[in-house]
Amino acid sequence: MQEKYFPNEIEPNRQRRWATEKTFQARPESDRPKFYCLEMLAYTSGRAHIGHISNYAIGDALAWYKRMRGFNVLHPFGWDAFGQPAETAAIKEGIDPEQFTRDAIATMKHQLIRMGMSYDWSREVATCDPAYYKWNQWFFIRMWERGMLYRKLSPVNWCPKEDISLSNEQASGGTCWRCNTPVIQKELMQWFARITDYADELLAGLDQIQNGWPDRVVTMQRNWIGRSEGSHVDFKVEGLEETITVFTTRIDTIFGANAIVLAPEHSSIPKIAQATGDDGQLLEFAERLKQEKRAQAGDQELEKQGRFTGAHAINPFNQERLPIWVANFVLIEYGTGAIMAVPAGDERDFEFSRKYNLPFRQIKLTATGEEIPADELEVPNESWTTTVNSGEWSGVPAREANQLMTEYAEQHGFGKRSITYRIRDWGISRQRYWGTPVPMIHCEKCGIVPVSDDQLPVVLPTGVNLKVEGGSPLDHVPEFVNVPCPKCGGHARRDTDTMDTFVDSNWYYFRYCDPNNDRQPFDPELVKYWMPVDQYIGGIEHAVLHLIYTRYWNKVMRDMGLVQFDEPISRLLTQGMVLKETFWCDNDGWLFPEQVTEDKTCLLCGKKVVIGAVEKMSKSKKNAVDPIEMVNSQGADALRLFVLFAGPPEKDKEWSDTGFEGAARYLQRVWRIVYKWHSWIAANQGTIPAGEPVEHQRTLRRRTHQIIRSITENFDERLHLNTCVSSLMELTNEIYAFDQAVDSSGGSTEADVFVAKEAIEALVRMLTPFAPHIAEELWENCGHKHSLAHEAWPEYSEELAREDELEIAVQVNGKLRGRVFANVGASDDQLKELALANGKVKSAIDGRAITKVVVIPRKLVNVVVK
């Protein structure tokens, strides 16, 4: 064993051995329970950053722990390899997207291997691989056959200058992210998945998983699905063969309605304009509202604007004539795109009615039972109180009125109970190149015909010109587009859309279970063995999109008979980001830390630097830390240890150079103490020597067993890995104290070596999830032949962990006044007696009468005095 710790020698060696010995390869087996530990697949951006490392360090720690606890662990990795950024890089730099992606995978994989992540690389999946996306296409066709997909005209964000469709993110602020041209909406035929058919089930499933998922994610998904129960109510348009249906959750407030308000896109508007002989102003107004809405900056509310259409509708409950308005605050995409305005019961309607001087009518009492006259209303009453001024329902509590009035509307044929969701059907097609081709063919005679299964995959053509004018790049590849119809053999065209990359990430972790299957997406038996995922780890940014789509996909696959369970992910951990301080100089902009002196002046211009916030690492703010640089300086183990120690996994962590060095220093400290003892340990058989142990031996054994217990419990329950690291450091400190005691006692005895072996080997084993390379190295040097991947996690004994003597805190009136020592088995009365005999306690009591003595066994005595 080398005296000094050189991480950059031992780490690559160890990584090679893991690879050649296939240490982390998993296969189904019957005699051990399985554990599926999954980190989100990586987007192939080019390089791994600290955020990736922290994500994978958490997963890897858990995978190691479970492995050592005897589980059959599946811990795979893969690449989210399709998508816009590769295409953009290609357009900008002229690199082929595939080449760009392959290079990115090669670089990132190399980085992860250099981090020593214990992945089973034999199961690696890249979503841009035809052998993978073939099954996207297969799923697409199966879903089409089952009516789970449909096409509809739908607006897409479109940059008129570059003639390209944009995602919502790329069109945020209403302008193109590249050229700042105002974005327009273009209507295109698009593919949609009927995720709304599963809205209720997706909602109900949350109850099943909520114990293993962060509350915040469950809440976000609940809001995203946005179920609300209410009613549809039909309003006849006066003098017209037209009915306007509104959605309301508060039919009990309908007597307070003062208008019907339509979204600018509502289909009744042209009819009304025609009937009222409008001179075009109404349609123009509606058009203007639509345009303004699109240009809306996103984070600010538009001022409410409306216009009376000239027509009236009839309130079916009381036959009142209500003016029909068009306004920008009514959304076409929610409910029916039409509402009844009730100013006394809804804040938006209140504001709108105020602005346009529409009449008010009070329809609810206040919580204290008063009726505020309508003309004195300051804010609408949105609570569920008693109904007033509402015909036969006056005096009825709101919930009951809601019920009764819904029934009344149903009986009279102008309304019905209805549930509305916020979640929309999922638009899964993209007019881009770098994605899975939609496997459909458009035939003039036969319509839409799927590619036959034996023709899959429909391979994405290479060498495609991405800088095309109009449409998707694939439109301009005739040899791809022109195909015979699979049904009639006549002339037909391929669909040139590609799939949203969220389709790729929906089921990649099912594929890991059977990555090379060329007959089906996966063998259901293998999936049955490994799934569901026991622990999933990834960023909070996927709380709704990926994590709701993948739950949906699971249900689709279940309905196809491929899987047997309802929810694919039992436990979810959303890890925090790694942040770092930023520096801003008014002259020179963002500065690298090395451009800032210790007294915070700018090295470029000598001005005082403004310290920015602690922010997410980014190139532009010059606060990014390159993990490989860190590995080169202190090793992968130190980097992993630091990110795990910096804070609980789910919290954001702040990068600290000195903290990182501290982690490296700790590993050196471990190395030194193991070095000192290793040859004695290797020679020791581990049999308990005869004779009574002495003080320092008893202490170390006790602490060892206590710390094994606390780390084990932490892994099993809370996964607060930062405190596990603290405990390891404590154990190390105990071993140093022991070592010192041994030295001052004049040299080690056989009993000392036995105790040291137990403690040091426990330390090394428990260090494995955090710093596996050094752990394997030290383990070998303690005389072991097998990788720690095949060694057991240390066991603790309650007996040995028990304190011989208890330190009991004594309080007087709740204030700490002294401490007493007692035997473990001391009774409450004995503790009380000891406490009262204590000098400090006596003087604190100061002769006052004792009212009560509270004894908390093993912990504390509180003496209550007058």
Next chain:
RNA sequence: GCGAAAGUGGCGGAAUAGGCAGACGCGCCAGACUUAGGAUCUGGUACCGAAAGGUGUGGGGGUUCGAGUCCCCCCUUUCGCACCA
């Protein structure tokens, strides 16, 4: 605006079921060993106070023998949603 989470030393953070606040680390201070050390080891380090002692978990109130932890009000920060009828 609505919703959620959080607020603890100079800093990152501990305190799992209401029971000794500040574990562990960073930083800082001192000592030892050293030609030297930015290495290592040892000790100290919440605040006020010379000490005795007192004060302390964003602020204010409450429950309790006892509150960082539970309840009510307020402040601040972060995140999510943002006209969802």
